[in-house]
Amino acid sequence: MSTIDAAPVALIVHAHPEPHSFSTAQMATAAQALRDAGYQVDVLDLYADAWAPTLAREEFAPVEGHFKPQAEQMRAVRNGTLDAAVRAHLDRLLAADLLVLSFPMWWFSLPAILKGWVDRVFVMGGVFGGDYGLFGDAALVGKRAMLLFTTGGSSESFRSGGALGSMDDFLFHIHRGMLEFVGFQVIGPVVTYGPARMTDQERTAALDTVRESVALIAADSRAIVL
Numbered sequence: 150m151s152t153i154d155a156a157p158v159a160l161i162v163h164a165h166p167e168p169h170s171f172s173t174a175q176m177a178t179a180a181q182a183l184r185d186a187g188y189q190v191d192v193l194d195l196y197a198d199a200w201a202p203t204l205a206r207e208e209f210a211p212v213e214g215h216f217k218p219q220a221e222q223m224r225a226v227r228n229g230t231l232d233a234a235v236r237a238h239l240d241r242l243l244a245a246d247l248l249v250l251s252f253p254m255w256w257f258s259l260p261a262i263l264k265g266w267v268d269r270v271f272v273m274g275g276v277f278g279g280d281y282g283l284f285g286d287a288a289l290v291g292k293r294a295m296l297l298f299t300t301g302g303s304s305e306s307f308r309s310g311g312a313l314g315s316m317d318d319f320l321f322h323i324h325r326g327m328l329e330f331v332g333f334q335v336i337g338p339v340v341t342y343g344p345a346r347m348t349d350q351e352r353t354a355a356l357d358t359v360r361e362s363v364a365l366i367a368a369d370s371r372a373i374v375l
């Protein structure tokens with residue numbers, strides 16, 4: 150928790166281009182479950198906000214010669230010249246006790262707009278590197294993070310030895326390479342497999358499962374580390 154008396158804060162970063170998608174309904178269900186458990190919920194809807202996902206030279210103070218993105222991030226943190234949108238999102242990230250990345254699985258990973266959020270907001274010098282180290286010495290130690298997502302493939306196809314391959318293998322680069330890298334303790338993901346092939350009744354039941362899973366996570370002060 151941020152302070153002894155304040156409600157814990159959950160930041161949900163959501164990436165789906167369709168407001169009436171199952172993924173968006175799943176995100177709204179999770180948000181309500183967190184509120185019901187006493188969390189203050191902050192939602193960043195990247196498509197609705199038209200988040201610009203590319204880490205570009207132009208977002209930094211004029212760079213002469215060879216552009217080194219991480220060196221520029223360090224310089225911008227040091228000089229207080231981070232891009233205003235990045236600074237605002239970084240502050241919301243730093244204020245959160247729980248980070249939820251909400252998305253449909255695209256190419257066995259995050260949609261580009263969400264990967265671009267990580268590229269720009271997991272700033273070197275702001276959440277790792279500089280005054281911080283990596284993993285256990287990074288800025289977000291003591292906070293939890295989790296993935297909330299949907300797939301096209303079935304749960305069977307994502308089992309070890311299944312047609313697509315083990316889900317754990319696909320998620321490793323996000324869990325270890327992004328979330329743990331900046332200090333988060335990773336909670337096991339909440340996944341709805343193949344909502345497009347479900348009946349309405351099955352989708353309603355799936356949202357109930359999401360609600361129950363997120364309520365358990367919210368109630369559990371111990372992180373379930375993968």
Ligand SMILES: Cc1cc2nc3c(=O)[nH]c(=O)nc-3n(C[C@H](O)[C@H](O)[C@H](O)COP(=O)(O)OP(=O)(O)OC[C@H]3O[C@@H](n4cnc5c(N)ncnc54)[C@H](O)[C@@H]3O)c2cc1C
Pocket residue numbers: 165167169170171172173174252253254255256257258299300301302303344345346349352353356
């Ligand atoms: C570029 C791209 C790459 C992809 N790569 C992969 C991949 O690598 N692996 C993989 O497994 N899949 C992949 N997919 C498929 C993708 O993961 C699924 O299509 C997606 O996760 C399904 O979730 P959705 O929210 O988009 O579903 P939607 O199609 O939005 O929703 C499914 C159904 O749920 C209904 N619904 C919406 N809200 C509710 C509600 N409140 N209650 C009940 N029903 C509701 C909708 O009306 C719809 O009928 C890819 C898709 C794309 C576009």
